Amino acid sequence: MPDVNFIVDGQKLTAPAGTLLIDACKSAGIEIPAFCYYPGLSLQAACRMCVVRIEKAPKLATACTTTVAEGMNVTTESPEIAQARKATLQLLLGNHPLDCPVCDAGGECELQDMTFKYGAADSFYTEPKNHREEQKWSPVVYFDRPRCILCYRCVRMCGEGMDVFALGIQNRGSSSVIAPNVPSQLASLLNAGADQAQLDCEQCGMCIDACPVGALTSGTYRYKTRPWEMNHVATVCTHCGDGCKTTLGVRSVSDGSEIVRGDNRDKSGMNGDFLCNKGRYAFDFTNNIERLTSPLVRQADGKLKPVSWDEALKFTGKKLRELRDTRGPQSIGVIGSNRTTNEENYLLQKFARTVLGTNNIDHHRTADFVTLANALQGTTGRFASQRNVENAQALLVIGGDPTNQAPLTAWNLRTNVRLNKARLYIANHEEIKLRRQAKDFIQVQQFGYGSLASYLAGNNAAAEGASIVAQADQLSNFRTAIQAEEKLIVLIGNEVRGGELANLIKALPNARFALMADYVNSRGASDMGLLPDALPGYQPLSGSALANEYTAPTAPGLDLLAMFDAATRGDLSALYVVGSNPIKRFGIDPFALKDTFFIVQDLFLTETAQIADVVFPAANLYEKAGSVTNSYGDLQLVSKAADKAGTRSDFELIVRLADHMGHDIKTLVPFGKGLRADMGQSRGAQSGEADRHAVWLMANNMEPKLSPFDPFAILDEIQRVVPGYDKLLRLQLLSGNDQHIAPASTGLVQIENRKDLVLPSSDTLFTSGSLTRYSPMLQDVQRHQETEVADHLAAD
Amino acid sequence: MAVVPNTIFSPETAARFDKLASIYPVKRSALIPMLLYAQDEVGYVSDEVVAELAKRLDLLELDVRGVLSYYSMLRTKPAGKYNVQVCTNISCMLRGGFELLDHCKKTLGIGHKGVTPDGLFSLEEVECIGACCWAPAVQVNYDFHDDLTPAKMDAVLADYAAGRGKDVK
Numbered sequence: 001m002p003d004v005n006f007i008v009d010g011q012k013l014t015a016p017a018g019t020l021l022i023d024a025c026k027s028a029g030i031e032i033p034a035f036c037y038y039p040g041l042s043l044q045a046a047c048r049m050c051v052v053r054i055e056k057a058p059k060l061a062t063a064c065t066t067t068v069a070e071g072m073n074v075t076t077e078s079p080e081i082a083q084a085r086k087a088t089l090q091l092l093l094g095n096h097p098l099d100c101p102v103c104d105a106g107g108e109c110e111l112q113d114m115t116f117k118y119g120a121a122d123s124f125y126t127e128p129k130n131h132r133e134e135q136k137w138s139p140v141v142y143f144d145r146p147r148c149i150l151c152y153r154c155v156r157m158c159g160e161g162m163d164v165f166a167l168g169i170q171n172r173g174s175s176s177v178i179a180p181n182v183p184s185q186l187a188s189l190l191n192a193g194a195d196q197a198q199l200d201c202e203q204c205g206m207c208i209d210a211c212p213v214g215a216l217t218s219g220t221y222r223y224k225t226r227p228w229e230m231n232h233v234a235t236v237c238t239h240c241g242d243g244c245k246t247t248l249g250v251r252s253v254s255d256g257s258e259i260v261r262g263d264n265r266d267k268s269g270m271n272g273d274f275l276c277n278k279g280r281y282a283f284d285f286t287n288n289i290e291r292l293t294s295p296l297v298r299q300a301d302g303k304l305k306p307v308s309w310d311e312a313l314k315f316t317g318k319k320l321r322e323l324r325d326t327r328g329p330q331s332i333g334v335i336g337s338n339r340t341t342n343e344e345n346y347l348l349q350k351f352a353r354t355v356l357g358t359n360n361i362d363h364h365r366t367a368d369f370v371t372l373a374n375a376l377q378g379t380t381g382r383f384a385s386q387r388n389v390e391n392a393q394a395l396l397v398i399g400g401d402p403t404n405q406a407p408l409t410a411w412n413l414r415t416n417v418r419l420n421k422a423r424l425y426i427a428n429h430e431e432i433k434l435r436r437q438a439k440d441f442i443q444v445q446q447f448g449y450g451s452l453a454s455y456l457a458g459n460n461a462a463a464e465g466a467s468i469v470a471q472a473d474q475l476s477n478f479r480t481a482i483q484a485e486e487k488l489i490v491l492i493g494n495e496v497r498g499g500e501l502a503n504l505i506k507a508l509p510n511a512r513f514a515l516m517a518d519y520v521n522s523r524g525a526s527d528m529g530l531l532p533d534a535l536p537g538y539q540p541l542s543g544s545a546l547a548n549e550y551t552a553p554t555a556p557g558l559d560l561l562a563m564f565d566a567a568t569r570g571d572l573s574a575l576y577v578v579g580s581n582p583i584k585r586f587g588i589d590p591f592a593l594k595d596t597f598f599i600v601q602d603l604f605l606t607e608t609a610q611i612a613d614v615v616f617p618a619a620n621l622y623e624k625a626g627s628v629t630n631s632y633g634d635l636q637l638v639s640k641a642a643d644k645a646g647t648r649s650d651f652e653l654i655v656r657l658a659d660h661m662g663h664d665i666k667t668l669v670p671f672g673k674g675l676r677a678d679m680g681q682s683r684g685a686q687s688g689e690a691d692r693h694a695v696w697l698m699a700n701n702m703e704p705k706l707s708p709f710d711p712f713a714i715l716d717e718i719q720r721v722v723p724g725y726d727k728l729l730r731l732q733l734l735s736g737n738d739q740h741i742a743p744a745s746t747g748l749v750q751i752e753n754r755k756d757l758v759l760p761s762s763d764t765l766f767t768s769g770s771l772t773r774y775s776p777m778l779q780d781v782q783r784h785q786e787t788e789v790a791d792h793l794a795a796d
Numbered sequence: 797m798a799v800v801p802n803t804i805f806s807p808e809t810a811a812r813f814d815k816l817a818s819i820y821p822v823k824r825s826a827l828i829p830m831l832l833y834a835q836d837e838v839g840y841v842s843d844e845v846v847a848e849l850a851k852r853l854d855l856l857e858l859d860v861r862g863v864l865s866y867y868s869m870l871r872t873k874p875a876g877k878y879n880v881q882v883c884t885n886i887s888c889m890l891r892g893g894f895e896l897l898d899h900c901k902k903t904l905g906i907g908h909k910g911v912t913p914d915g916l917f918s919l920e921e922v923e924c925i926g927a928c929c930w931a932p933a934v935q936v937n938y939d940f941h942d943d944l945t946p947a948k949m950d951a952v953l954a955d956y957a958a959g960r961g962k963d964v965k
Contacts (some may be wrong), residue, residue: 168858170865181858 006072015068022050022063025076032076033085033114035092035212036151037064040273040419041160044152048088049114052076060084082118089120095130095174096213097146105214107227108265111149112213130174137180137199139780140219140281141208145177148215154178154207161273163414163436166201178215202765203781204407205280209263209273220281220777221261225251230260233641234268234736236628237279238339238621239768241366241517242408243386243630243738245269246279248622248641255293256643259283259622270386270634270738276407277765277781283622285774286642290604292617293646304605304615309648316614317660319597320356320574324661327573329357330553333563336363336530337579337650338519338769341626341638342725343711344650345521345528346536346718348578350668353550355658359532359541359557364580365758366518367631368497369526370751373538373743375505376513383742384489384512386632390416394485396425398504399449400493400516403433404764406631409491409516410434425482427452429495442478443469450500455479457507482508491516494760517631518761519769520621524629527724527743532557533751537722540749546721559757561586568592574599578650579618581770583608585759601653606770617647624649626711627733634738635728652709659708671713723747800852804844809837813852823853827863831870840874876911876918878956880904881935884921887928892945896932897921899946903953916957936961 001016008025015024022032023039035047043065051060055073060081063074075081092111100106115121132145152169155178159165170179182198208216230249237246245268249261262283264275271279295312296304307315324332334352336345345363352361376382389395389412402410416422417437426438429448435441444452444467451465456479463475470478482488488511496504505513517523529536533556535546542554558566560582566572568589574597582588584607593611600612609615621628625640648656658668665671718725723744732739761769766781773779803810812833816826827849834845841864850857864870882900884893901907904917911918927933930942934949939961941952955961 165856165858168856168862170862172866179858179861181856183861 004068004070004072006068006070006074008074009076013068017068017070019068020064021052021066021068021072021074024068025063025074030076032063033110033117034064035110035114035149036153038153038156038210040415041153041156044156047092047149047151049085051081051084051088053078053081085114086118086120089115089118090123092149093120093123094125095146096149097129097131099147102223103144103147103214104217104222105147105211109214110212132177135197136219137197138201138203138219138784140203140205140277140777141199142217142219142222143178143180144215144217147213148178149213150176150178151212153210153212154216157206157210158201160418161411161415162202162204162206163433164201166199167207198784198787202403202407203277203784204275204765205263205277206274209265209275209280218261218263218281219780220284221249224260225249231257231641232266233639234266235622235639235641236269236520236630236636237262237275238520239278239282239771240276240406240408240763241519241522241631242271242406243269243520243628243632243634243636244271244275244279244408245636245736246275246283248283250641255645257641258287259642268736269636270390271408271411272390274408274411278407278768278778281777281781282768282771282775283642284777285603285771286620286622286644288604288774288776290774291644291647292602292604292609292615293644294617296612296615298613304610304612312614312616313656313660316599317657317662320576320599320657321661323573323597324356330360330557331566331571331573332356332358333360333558333566333572333575334358334362335560335563335575335577335580335582336361336525338364338366338517338522338525339621340521340525340579340650341621341624341628341711342521342524342528342635342718343626343714344578344654345525345530346722347651347654347669347714349529349536350550351654351658352576353535353552355661355663355668357552359553359555360563361530361557362532362560362563362757363525363530364560364582364585364761365526366522366761367494367515367526368501368756368758369515369517369523370531370534370538370749370754371498371501372505372513372515373748374750375502376743376745377748378745380742380745382512383633383740384491384514385740386412386514386630386634386738387740388489388512388514389413389491389632391420392416392422392489393420393487394423394425395489395491396427396482396485396508396511397434397491398427398452398493399429399444399495400491401428401430401432401434402491402516405493405518405762406516407765413437423481423485425478427478428493440478440481442467442475449496450503453496453500453504453507456482457503486510488512489514494518494758497758498754498756514632518763520630521628523631523633524627527629527633527722527741528718532559532562533754534749536718537724538743538748539723540747544747549721559755561755561757564588564592567596570595572596577601577608577612578654579603581606581608583611584770585761601650603647604770604774616653618653619644619647619649623647624651624711626651627715629741633741635725635733635741636738637733637736639736649709651711651714655708665708669708669710669713670717671708671710800848804848805834805837809833817852824855824859827853827855827860828867831860831864831867835870840871842872874911874915875920877916878936878961879918879920880953881920881922881925883923883925883927883931883933883935885924885928887924888932891931893932895946896934896944896949899949900934900953903950917953 001018003014004017005014013028025032032050034050036044045062045065050063052063053075054061134144136142155167158167166181180197180199182200208218230251232247234247237244246262247266248259250257250259262280294306297307299305336348349361417424424438425440426435427442427444429444429446448466451462454462455466490511490513492515539546576599578601590611598612599614600609601616601618602609622641626638629635724741766778846857846860850860882897906919908921925935927942933942
């Protein structure tokens, strides 16, 4: 669009034709107040707050619906405009309860701010206010009806943004009210005793975020605290593999600091406005009373007993050393986590390979990143970032169900289709909900992804194996459309792996790819070498620079399942599991480990921890610092938000264990080379401060590495030895920005006859692996969803 | 156009709805006439009516409820057999509309939007019904009674009570 010139408050401005006046002003730093306007959503012009005076126009115009035009002369603040806005506020306040002192939004309320600015404190209305009782729509969404100013943001957010359409408007005039999609009379039929309206939706809470006032409030946060009484820490959500930023509100409690709220109002991450149910509410597992807060050691009577840290570490270190020396390093196995940081994952595999001296290390794999890296060897720029999903012109989703498994990916796809008219193609064995946004949808056979890959590569005979539902020309049109796309982003679900994945990548030689994995650091676990047959960065076990540095065995170690097989045979002397629940996940017979010295680090006494000989209480991702890599390869900083007395980070535990085994710590963690300073540790719970301090240090070219427990010392090593991560920019990371990391294009490990070890966890919007049962909110929401009339999460 | 199986409406009304849904450029435009016809047939807009109309027009039930709740002439509860609608807009008001309304309230023993216990009468205060020349006017179901006084009103109600009034919805 050509640029046009116009004047706002005497300032000469330029913006592309078609830009909304309110946006153009915002870009120039001129704020125009608005309640109903919300960037990215359709225009409503319901609130009349954004009125401005446009020269030669007969009356005040709304800046949110006026596009800029050549020669336009606009005034945004004048006594006339202030009077108009004040009158609007008086009308809004006519029915508003003014219960700011108890309202959740008090202190961060747009209506409050505007009333403060325009001073509509007195009202001309003598009629009594129209009061309505507050409603509980679901365990996480409450609606305080009189506070609502009818801006329709929630209605549009739910319909356009989420494609759920669970909110609407009912009645008329001053009795208008926002209403959820399950009216009370139906809800009461279904769920005896429920006389309140119910929400049948994805429970994302986006309506609460969008609400400019305190009408919609969060079930987990309401009436708990005030915004200014919390510290706000922006960190990465621990649940799915999309890598959303969540801003956690934390406050001090007697045993550390607890998280009371999760939201995304700072919009600092690549999720922009978005946050799903888990990112917003499922932090409550951190406050669960079942959290382990003391090391446990199994006693002679067969019971786990709390012991001191010193005793537990000494016992474990000594025993592990004995077993290594008497039964050999190859008799010890290590299983890592999908939710620990890159630094911890790197450290854990380094611990296995250099302290224990074994390649018996694996993790619960949820996507086949090894094949992805291998198949794209020798190319550049073929790995897709989450950022591409936001703005690419053409996208293909093969397998997976982003709406349920990767909500940010689904949000980005929907937004991209809605705002940028992106072309979305979908091939799936289920009629996934995203097909409503798709330009073309092919229903693939349940195990037909291999045939689909072959068909896309040009093999017409594979058509029947790919899909029997699709008509012949439907498949060929689909292939033609995809092949005509010059820049295609391909997102692949975890049904597709191994040879099928490699063939699919081969079939689309110009596309960029990403795999959708299940947990926050699934990609990081793979990148950092929690694999029995590859070193960090998918480097081979022999011949690479890193292999020479480690001097670890060059033969591949045991994978996760082989470790348990070895244990059953009595060949596994010890097993060290960090933040994983393989007993439950892989259905392992607990008696397999009866002769194995079993060490578990976890938050809770999971099925796996219950049978351990030693259990260390670990901190979770919200209680530590470091970095994580989402399924796309976008690296982000994790900041410490909460704190729980009695737990320690996995990083610290690994280092301490190595220490108690008598290992020289300096060779494990290269610390103590940089500046020595107080990094905030002595300031107690809020070590989130350390990160801010670190930003300052980095900006001044000073390196903050002080103790063997400093993850950034290991980040140095990662940057030095892991191809792909060598390109990361520290300041970018420390500023909280995301950066895309791709594995090296040469020198990767070649694995012949690999077993398929990927086990998708099939998490939904309301489950998150073993954490599900420790989150009371997720339990409540699951119960709520079960009693609903219809299921929006099914096909549509 | 999806013809709905197991419709809750009579064959004539169902056929009428099939046609209605096909004559507007945008299908949902047929919603308000459909709601009115459905109300005439069923007596009120029930949950079943909402569900079927939503299905017929490819709308969410939430959308149908939004429209339904906007219009005061659409009701979600059954009215009496004879729905007495007393106009109190300006012409009728000047000529005794409120007296008439109060009189009806007293005789029938019900208030605005009320239904007598025997289900025979319901009472509503309505806006202008277009009979200003003969104010004050009352509409019972679709029949007009004009130039009324409380005494004339008694006769009208007695006629209906005795089954002499026209029984049209």
